[in-house]
Amino acid sequence: MARGPTDLKGSRDGSWAKPKTAGVEAEACLHRDTAQTDCRGALSERKIPESLFGSANPSYIIAPMLNRISVASIAIILLVLPHIGISAAAQENVFHARFTGVLSQHGVVGGGIAVVHIDVQPMEFWFGEARRDKLLPVDAETSYNWASITKTMTAIAILQLRDRGQLALDDPAVLYVPELRQVHDEYGSIDAITIRQLLCHSAGFRNPTWPWDCDESANCDWQPFEPTKWAQVAAMLPYTHIAFKPGSHWSYSNLGYVILGQIIERISGDDFEVYLDKNILKPLGMTESYFDRSPYFLESHVSASYLREGSKLVPQPFNFDTGITTSNSGLKAPITDMEKYLRFLIGDPANSTYSFVLKRSSLEEAWTGVLPAVQAGAKPTPYTSGLHGSQPWMGLGFFVLQAAGRRYIYHDGDQGGFSSELLVDPAGRAASILVVNTTDTGTSAPAATLHPQSNTEPDPTTDLRLVLRNDLIENVFPSYAASKSASKNQ
Secondary structure (H helix, E strand, C coil): CCCCCCCCCECCCCCECCCCCCCHHHHHHHHCCCCHHHHHHHHHCCCCCHHHHCCCCCCCCECCCCCCCCHHHHHHHHHHHHHCCCCHHHHHHHHHHHHHHHHHHCCCCEEEEEEEECCCCCEEEEEEEEECCCCEECCCCCEEECHHHHHHHHHHHHHHHHHCCCCCCCCEHHHCCHHHHHCECCCCCHHHCEHHHHHCCCCCCCCCCCCCCCCCCCCCCCCCCCCCCHHHHHHCHHHCECCCCCCCCCCCCHHHHHHHHHHHHHHHCCCHHHHHHHHHHCCCCCCCCEECCCCHHHHHHECCCEEEECCEEEECCCCCCCHHHHHHHCEEEEHHHHHHHHHHHHCCCCCHHHHHHCCHHHHHHHCCCCEECCCCCCCCCCCCCCHHHCCCEECCCCEEEEECCEEEEEEEEEECCEEEEEEEECCCCEEEEEEECEEECCCCCCCCCCCCCCCCCCCCCCCHHHHHHHHHHHHHHHHHHHHHHHHHHC
16 A cells, blocks of 8 residues: 555556546546647646545555556646646656556566655555465565665675774775685786776676576576575686776676675675664664565565566566675665665664765765766667666766756665666656566567576666656656745745
8 A cells, every 4th residue: 555645555566546526527537648739738737636646535546457547548647747837746656656657567566666855655556366276465564585686785784894994995805805716817916996987887707697508598596596605606716707807897796796795794804784774774774674585574674576577477486585786686675674774775864873874975075977887889778878878877886877857876776576766856856666576578478488586677778767767757856855845935
């Protein structure tokens, strides 16, 4: 159920009940695909009844397959609304329709989104089922794997250690992880690879932590989901090479963040999970967040995850352990806990705990672009593309995007069927967190073999996160800013 500015009553299939008192004229506008002129006129004159978009009952009908509100109708509304000064509550309803329609289009089993603004209660929408086998609906307590969004916390942990004088960002990584001397580096000494380069994915290490798969793809259920011990990764370092001159350009590397996890453990003396729990999760009050397998008392809230190819839906390992890759992908949490993380990122000078976790100047340092996030020869993805072709840059563990005249900070996550995105509007003091438990590969026909796997990514040409990110940047975040400005002028 949505909280805060909305009051929605949902069903298990993700559909939403239509209010009984909707205005006929506005309802007709929402349902018509061809009479665009009439609809624009009705909207521009604000002939929208309060029962449809007002604060008393802002929700409207949102069917999973958009059988009542067409994509064309929503597109018209999204085009017109920013120009007529509608309320943030009205914008939320349009976005809710968009969110539900996009997830339905991609065959998502379940997911959720929250938008947090410093001055108001969070906007939350839940969709579908956390576990299809048990018909378990998604709710505020549903816990997800946040995959590579974990990397943002790893970066914060490194900056904490730097601020305490326990390391320097330009220290050689091999100083703390001497096993790296076994890596083949044809570009010079391994001592040239720094902690800073690991943070911004420019050290030259490969993308996957473990690029080796089983030799029979039709039956890989027996293999570990990820390497379970550092010794397994270390044993393969003599077979690992540096792919390009360190610092010369960007290339996403999960292995680099495994190495950062080792640095955190060796300096602090704590396991990575313990260090982050003590220094990030607990101070922020994220009491239902943890790493890898769920505590027994929270296991009933864990979402399953799925990989979709065409009509084929393949369950991924449930409640999986990310093994040695915890520092790049191991965080599990409900959206309501991630809202607490968003509030920390947005910032509040009156909250001294936030400065304990990381002082604002260090967070701004992490949010400064170091080099463009460009992957030569690869299709654009949510990691490497922005609104209207804008180019993201890589900071220290966070991506930085200049779009629509503002700076946005973000990070995406993909693992084991989960896809997610964290997005922050620092100037507008707003942020969002999105997750779905189904990765849509975009393939029209199912593959003959589709075994459970760790590195799962959506089809980059149809990734739902890009669609929803653009809506948030162009419509939702500006509506919060306009609402705040209007309230100050009253």
